[in-house]
Amino acid sequence: MNTASRAPAPRRLPPEERERTIVDGAVALARESGIDTLTVRAVAARVGVTPALVAHYRPVMDVFVAEVFGTIVAAERDEVLDDFTPAGGLRASLRRLVETLLDDSREDVALVWVQAWSLGVRNEPLGERVRAEMDLWQSRLEEVIADAASRDPDDSADPAFAAWMLLAMVDGMSAHALVKWAPRDRADLARRTVAAVLDRPEPPASAVTTRTSEERP
Structure with missing residues (x-):
């Protein structure tokens, strides 16, 4: 029997809620470090999603x-x-x-x-x-x-x-x-x-x- 633990999969959110988490994460990052730190990768890391997902919701940085x-x-x-x-x-x-x-x-x-x-x-x-x-x-x-x-x-x-x-x-x-x-x-x-x-x-x-x-x- 395989008892190895697995990391929980990211929780799927409704599109409106996911978009809100991305915006809120970017706002928090900018308040902490400035708006010059806002990149697709930085926001994705802050929110815990893929860069592709950030780009999907906000395609023009x-x-x-x-x-x-x-x-x-x-x-x-x-x-x-x-x-x-x-x-x-x-x-x-x-x-x-x-x-x-x-x-x-x-x-x-x-x-x-x-x-x-x-x-x-x-x-x-x-x-x-x-x-x-x-x-x-x-x-x-x-x-x-x-x-x-x-x-x-x-x-x-x-x-x-x-x-x-x-x-x-x-x-x-x-x-x-x-x-x-x-x-x-x-x-x-x-x-x-x-x-x-x-x-x-x-x-x-x-x-x-x-x-x-x-x-x-």
Whole structure:
């Protein structure tokens, strides 16, 4: 009697479920290592299927890379902006938003963005998706700024200009942080950036700073 054990055969999945596992595996791989690691073989190894199966569901890798990029950055945009509430006025709201986007925990998405800008030069589907996602960030952030400004009698801003400036700063600083070139005090950077895009300057420090008991004479 042959009692030798056999490795279990891969479980057959419905096409929709198999496709979902391939996309999810590619997204996870890109978040861990960047979208430049996305190849048919790498995704297949990650999911535990043959390269031929990956190619069956996603026959054009440039298009698949663009899809994975869009999935990752859209999820971050929805996470940051869907639950955003303009509490505490326009200045405080924007400062909180910038601090959130500059948080170290978002470096995986920052790497995806930086690589997409570079790879999108020659990967046209990716370049097109990058432009679309940047437009969506701009328009969504304009809406957030306009909403916060409408609730705040003390501050105002041009939503289109403010959104462009904030995104340019966040994108630049996020890229710098990947190579460990960034200011130590990101909160101060956020404060100064927000002040630069508002129609009214930041109040002098002496007007908003309360001395501690140790500092009082």
